[in-house]
Amino acid sequence: MKKIGFLSFGHWDPAPHSATRSARDVLLQSIDLAVAAEELGADGAYFRVHHFARQLASPFPLLAAVGARTSRIEIGTGVIDMRYENPFYMAEDAGAADLIAGGRLQLGISRGSPEQVINGWRHFGYQPAEGQTDAEMARQHAEIFLELLEGKGFAEPHPRPMFPNPPGLLRLEPYSEGLRERIWWGAATTPTAVWAAQQGMNLQSSTLVFDETGQPFHVQQAEQIRTYKAAWREAGHTRTPRVSVSRSIFAITNDLDRQYFGAQGRDTDGFGRIDNRRAAFGRTYAAEPDKLIEELRQDEAIAEADTLLLTVPNTLGVEYNTHVLEAILKDVAPGLGWR
Template sequence: MKKIGFLSFGFWHDGPGPVSSATEAYQQSLELAVGAEQIGLDGAWFRVHHFAQQIASPYPLLSAIGARTKTLEIGTGLVDLRYENPAMMAENASVADIMAGGRIQLGIGRGSPEQVIDGWQHFGYDYTEKEMENIARERGLEFLDLLRGKPFAEPNPRPMFPQKPGLLRLEPYVPKFRQRIWWGAGSQKTALWAAEHGMNLMSSTLVDHESEDPFHVQQAKQLRLYKQAWAEAGHDFEPRTLVTRSIIPIRNDKDLYHFGGRRNGEDSVGYFENYSNPTIFGRDYVGDVETLVKELKEDTAIQEADTLLLAIPNSLGVDYNLHLLEGVVKEIAPELGWK
């Protein structure tokens, strides 16, 4: 059995089209999540990017989805810690989790290259890209520590409201929310660090090109090393691992029109600016159901993970994306034993 969700970037584009404004992007994200639960998906996850026509502040959206659904996991993939204040983030995320009845799966990490140069400086953080490599991890650990609910703040001797004696913690405190925090890892080293600090593993849609093996083999190795490190660390709960794939079953002429040209995808290797290591991107899976079942059986990273996110083209609208998701959940997943 495998949990299956969708991952949306929440794009919108000015001008005519199914998603032509921020209002439509956020409202359709909510509608898509509700529809996904109805057709049997397990999760709705959203990318977070700043200075772009995409989902940015995720917490209101997560809360709204939580209020409209009952079983769906609601996640981020991922919140960019270069832009975040850990204390404010802990409050916002905990409120969203309460609104969702304990169903938030919060993915956090350093994030990917952004739309502007050193964008976090516009959020009040005067650090260089190099300094941010360590600061993002430090903020992640501070955030985890805050979620433990341990009192740490010295109380005002003349407070506005009555309070218990002793140090205070951030409120609201949600027990065990810490066990639903994920770290976005793009390398084996980062995956081991996530295991050491007790976070679930969200393996990136791209990873450092650390061998000549195909993307899925490199990613599967990352997941196995993570699980081994987790066992050695002795944490008191079972970890989860997640991978993301673009899986497009061609079932009608509209599918063929939109995606027929993307058949026979292959892994690709490239460089990001300011990244010293080459990065390998996983292939798309596009084809008829029978072909996709055969090809997906060979994807060792999907086999290794307990959760699979389906990257969706949200800019094509709610109905069409539900059609694509239903094709995977009802026609492909049963053939592979995922559901």
């Protein structure tokens, strides 16, 4: 059994062929797709976060709105770039959104992906300390955020406050108990996955990893997950960690599917360079359901993960993306023992 959700990049494009021509379109359709996914029996609605782009950016208003419109589905991000975040303000936003959702947030955070602008986090008022890289700054912000989510008091109360205070040092409010255990780190390298395990965070592994061994993408990703699980055990955490992988998977069940994705399925991984490092990109799975089942059985990383996030072509609209999810949930997942 696996949890199966969707991951939306939240693109919009004013072109005539796009079903999401504005930011408002994307936001409202994201809520509608989450509602539809819950009705189908999907387990998660996850959203990417990108700044300075025609994509979803500030996640918490959207997460809160989805939380208010749904009752069961997990609601998450993949991922929030911690270089841009004030961990104190973020802890308040996250606590409020999680309370609205009834404790269903699953927040993916990370160092972030390649940017639209040069050092965009500087425009948000953040700058690495002397001798510190932007990745180290992101991890520092994450560590502060995790500590705040513990809910321990740290601020000395004013002797003459506007409102009465509880005894002792004060914490940030609103506080949502249990959210600390529902934070995920998006790791593209094995050392970062080990660090995430040491910090007690769940692991998100996307459709990209930095090429460390030259092996196929899914093999490298599976080894990263196994190393993460070993590091988790070594750290002595008492709960069982969660691991998600993202995949582009399309079951071709009609002529429209074939028109959109019939030529996109490929048997090999892609390779490129990100931040001057060689990166491996996962293949796109696009085939009839029976063939998809056979192909997905060979994916070692999916086998290692407890959660699968299906990337959706959000610019094709809610109705078509609901069909994409339904085809996987009903025509593919049962054949793999996921349902």
